[in-house]
Amino acid sequence: MPPSPSRLAIVTGAGSGLGREFCRQLAKAGGWHLVCLDVVLADAEQTLAEVQQLGAAGEAVELDVSDAEAWFALRDRLQHDWPRLDLLVNNAGICISAEVGDGALAAWRRVIEVNYLGLLNGCHVMTPWLKASALLVKASSSNSQLATRNAQLPPAIINIASVTAFLPAPAMGAYASSKAAVVALSEAMYAELRPHGVHATVVAPGFFRTRLLERGIFTLRRHRAQAEYLTRTARIDAASVARSSLAASRHGRLYVITGRRARWLWRIKRLAPRILFRVIARRYQRIIIRDGEDAGD
Secondary structure, eight states, X not given: OOOTTOEEEEETTTTSHHHHHHHHHHHHHOSEEEEEEESSHHHHHHHHHHHHHTTOEEEEEEOOTTOHHHHHHHHHHHHHHOXXXXXXXXXXXXXXXOOTTOSOHHHHHHHHIIIIIIHHHHHHHHHHHHHHHHHHHHHHHTSTTTOOTTTTSOOEEEEEOOGGGTSOOTTOHHHHHHHXXXXXXXXXXXXXXXXXXXXXXXXXXXXXXXXXXXXXXXXXXXXXHHHHHHHHTOSOOHHHHHHHHHHHHHTTOSEEEESHHHHHHHHHHHHOHHHHHHHHHHHHHXXXXXXXXXXXX
16 A cells, blocks of 8 residues: 555656646656556656656556546556545547548547547546545545645646637637537536535646647648647747646636637637637638649649
8 A cells, every 4th residue: 555645646648748747747746656648658658757757656557548448447456556546637639630521530530539538538437536535635634633735635637628629720620629528528527526525627728839739630731830830939838737737726726728829819709709710710711822822833
């Protein structure tokens, strides 16, 4: 049995980018046992090696988040050694950029399977354990001799969405709709879990550098070029997104919108959605016309 002061965290998509940064941040904070999940085991093992160098304990696990049975098996195994689960970070995701009617339908469905249904698997399987863990935290906190600063922190879920959930750009329909579903699920969970002492936070970052674009599917070069430009000019990075997300979770906040550009677009959409999308449509039309002229040359 691990020592009682240690807390257990599960991070999906931990093999790179934001998932790896969550693991780094938790390792630096201390007191965590990190379960690094990734569909590519070698990537998860590399993350584990980094957090171990930072003094944290953990394990690397190969897991496809869209496999519900794998989630159940993971939970059953972890519960043999750990009395409670303190944090679940649902970060795994993939992207596709294509207009409706373009690209393989199977690729569209895979985005939904990973980004939304995979996240739903993690939430559905682990939520009962998080609720039970909240009762253990409450019981230990009532005893002044056993209570510690770490033990008093409530269990939490952090779900990673995207600013595209609020602002679906042209050719981002599959990705944006999967992330919009994550936001809706997180909002429902926030209300459901709050009475049980479990925090739910949904993070909607703007563009920042990760391996998401490297592994993404782009049906047209202009889509990739635009995504690469937004990523290259971003003023946020994975470290700042992870840091803001963990801070918001500690304070029980529901929404985290990271990046100045993302926050402004989110506000504009709330105030004047029709005007915003007309501007986006006109801009996209100019891009299409320009590409057509270039192709003609």
